[in-house]
Amino acid sequence: MAAGGRGKDPLVADRRYSSRTTAPAKKTAAPKRTPRTPGPRRRHGLIVGFVLFLWRMIWAVLWRVTAVALLVYAGIVFYFYSQLPDLNALLDGRARGSVTLLDRNNKVFAWRGETFGGQVTAGTVSPYLHNAVIATEDKRFYWHFGVSPRGIASAVRINLSEGRGPFEGNGGSTITQQVAKLLCLGVTYDPAHWKTEAEYEKDCRSGGMWRKIKELPFSMAMEAKYSKEDILTIYFNRAYLGAGARGFEAAAQRYFGKSAADVSAAEAAMLAGLLKAPSTYAPTGNMQRARDRAAVVIGLMQEQGYLTKAEAAEALAHPAQLSKAAAQKNGGFFADWVMETTPDYLARTTTEDVIMETTLDQKMQSQAEEALKWVFENKVKAGSKAQAAIVVMSADGAVRAMVGGRDLPQAGDFNRATQALRQTGSAFKPFIYAVAMDLGYSPLDYVDDSPWSINVPGSGVYSPKNYDGKFKGMITLTQALAESRNIPAVKIQELVGRDLVKKVATDFGVAQNLADGPALALGASESTLIEMTGAYAGILNGGSSVTPYGLRALKLQGEEEPLFGQGGGIGERVISETAAHALIYMMTQVIEKGTGTRARLNGYEAAGKTGTTNSARDAWFVGFTADYVVGVWLGYDDNTPLNGVTGGGLPAEIWHEVMTRISEGSEPKPLPKEIPGNTVTGVPGAMPGEPVPYDPNDFVQPEDVPYFDGSNPNKPGMTEDDLADQILNDVQRNGAGN
Structure with a gap:
């Protein structure tokens, strides 16, 4: 009706089927699905699930343990932090005092004990010295918090490559860790625990993994307590630098006769070089070895920008020279004798800084040593093991020179003039x-x-x-x-x-x-x-x-009145x-x-x-002129006949x-x-x-x-x-x- 009425095509739905199909298709049975057999995919899913479960369990434990460990570590750091004293209390940490010996003209000729030249700071020492220490000992000093993992890893690699244990030899210690050692991790000397101070010092300087582990929280506590310059100040005052010198001021005075504030680049390099091995590189022991080490330090300073090429060349061309007092190698036997004849509490075991004015004449001492050397070189068969001793004395008993043997003495050597x-x-x-x-x-x-x-x-x-x-x-x-x-x-x-x-x-x-x-x-x-x-x-x-x-007067440093005289x-x-x-x-x-x-x-x-x-x-021959008495002994230590x-x-x-x-x-x-x-x-x-x-x-x-x-x-x-x-x-x- 509608079609006939409007003359239009009837409204019908779009065709869903082919024109060949005039009726709905017959329903057909759905294809059968093949059952999925448990294979690799199924097993992989189980493993992943187990691993994830296990990881969740481990992580649950791990983060809790880590958190507890960090809290404990933080507690240890805080404990050390709370125990650290005021900065000034850490600058002079000597167990013994020093003895400075002056000759008859009041010129220094020997030191005994541990000399402390006075407190200095990182800001008052020579800039050359400040930079030499940083360049040599810890170039990342201003960028770490007391510990350098990179430095430790590098040290372990070097030690292993050289056939040593991982913590034997190079330690990779930062300056902060070295200061921790100098402070003995806060442990003070207890005579009931250590038989001698030497044993205590040895324990303080010991290495190994356990020691390194103990250094870590102490070093971090120091970083939290003190500024970087404060830590350097402790280092500058407490480091041992050979020849009985404790601290850079004492070392500068000992070797160069000047303050640490006035040392040149060459002198600063030699002082910084002592930190590696004070006894080995002490210029009073072997000047050439000390200069070779100083040259290495100068190279590091140039490499890190602390010295220009011209400054480095100047330092290498004009190496450090010992002061006249430091260059004097005579008088050792005399110094030991004076120490032995002085009460121990003011000499060998003194806790004070003592000045001894003595009777020694350095010129006569040199002349006596030269005379002995000349006779043995010109009158005695080469290779002779015979020994000799000489004493030069005034008529009143004042000893002017003393030779206790043919070899230059180390402190405490057998003195044939006084002990034989x-x-x-x-x-x-x-x-x-x-x-x-x-x-x-x-x-x-x-x-x-x-x-x-x-x-x-x-x-x-x-x-x-x-x-x-x-x-x-x-x-x-x-x-x-x-x-x-x-x-x-x-x-x-x-x-x-x-x-x-x-x-x-x-x-x-x-x-x-x-x-x-x-x-x-x-x-x-x-x-x-x-x-x-x-x-x-x-x-x-x-x-x-x-x-x-040999003693004219004994005074405490800084005092005019002697404690006792001749x-x-x-x-x-x-x-x-x-x-x-x-x-x-x-x-x-x-x-x-x-x-x-x-x-x-x-x-x-x-x-x-x-x-x-x-x-x-x-x-023997003992005799005198109107001015001096000289005694000479010659023989073998083992009593072999001459x-x-x-x-x-x-x-x-x-x-x-x-x-x-x-x-x-x-x-x-x-x-x-x-x-x-x-x-x-x-x-x-x-x-x-x-x-x-x-x-x-x-x-x-x-x-x-x-x-x-x-x-x-x-x-x-x-x-x-x-x-x-x-x-x-x-x-x-x-x-x-x-």
Whole structure:
């Protein structure tokens, strides 16, 4: 109807089917689906699920454990943070104080203990020094929080590549970690835990993984507590830099004689180079090694922009030089001796900074060392292991120079001048003649140098022999001493009294293990060189005892008043001045005509005595001019006999070389010598200052002159037979030969 009515096509739906299909298609059964079998896909899903589950479990535990660990670590850091003291309390961390030794002219020549030059800051030291330390030790110092993982990893790689353990050798420590070590991780020295401070220090400096782990929170606590410049300040003050110097100020003063604020680029590089190994690179030990290390530091400074190419070239072209005081390598034995003779609490174990004013003459010290070196280079067979010692002393006992061995000493080395007890040989004989002179005998009195024996209870007959195996008959006491005749020496000792000889020797300072028998006269007793030199100084000063000393005054740093003064000097009188002057005359003849002619000086009067012990195990020469006493000992440390050496040989030559050098430029002075009964030096009729004639042909007993037979001076006519009877009777009756 509609179609017919409107003439339009009917409204129909779009065709959904092909024109071939006129009816709806028949329904067909759906294709059967093939069942999915459990294969790889199904298994993969299970594994992933399990892994995810496991990860969720691990993560749940891990983040909680990590959180707890971080809280614990933060607590440890906070604990260290709360324990850290004020900055100023950390700058001087020495366990010991320092001792600075000054010579007779108040010039520094040695240091002992740990020297602290005073507090400096990172801002007051030289910019060169500041930058050298950063460039050398921790170039990322301003970019980390106390620990550098990159530095540790690099150190581990280097250590492993060189065959060491991962934490052995290079530690990769930052400056902050190094400061943590210097502070011993806050642990203070406890004598109950560590036997010595050295053990404590060793523990503080120990490495290893566990130590590194403990350093981490302490280092971070420091970074939180102090600024970067504060940490550097602690480092600058506490780092050990060799030669007893603690801190860069002390090191700059020690090596260069200037403040750390004034060091040049070359000096700063050398100081910074010491941080790697202070003892190895100390310029006082090996200057070339120190300069090689400084060159490495200069290269690092240039590489990191702290030095221009021109500045680096200038520093390399003009390397650091030691100050005059630091360059002095002499006086070590003397310094050790002064330290040993000073109370420990002000010397070896002092906690104060001490200044010692001493008697040392650095010029004489050098001259003594040069003399010894010259003799061994020119007079001794190459490769000889023989040792020697020298003491130079004024007449009042002030020690001016001391050589304790041929090698330059390290602190604490064996000092043969003060510690070696050796038999004195004929160097002991002057004390016998000192007694005779003090009893009123004259150097021109006579004694019989002929075969002679004495019975010693408990030992039998003792028969002294002369060194040359000869006998001179009647000779003066002067000739007996000059030629070091043994028989006369023993005779005189037994007749004046052995106990009196012991007393005089002891009062003069020779107090070590004096022999009891008649061999006392021949130097069977032991003594040290410094004791023997001091005893001869007593003869020179007119017969008063001397206590050798090296200390003039001891002060605390910064104070003017000394805690105590001179440690020795002239003591009580031992023999009369007349006796001392007579003995000095006799001892001049040792050098002029006797066994010590090799010691003779050109233009200077000198007196002395040779000494050679049994089997030549020790050889001595001790003597003096009007100004100085010099003692020389030569021998082997193991008591090996010297080959062809006597006191009149090499020791006399060493003495001559020392005395020639130290007397150079001084005006010759006559020795205070005289023969009792004469108003001038010499014999009756001699002019003032004229030497006494000494001709062996003149030593013939005049008929009208009583010879010295050892009897009481009031009995000059005693015969030799009477004398022998008296000696034997006295020995048998008293048992001591008094």
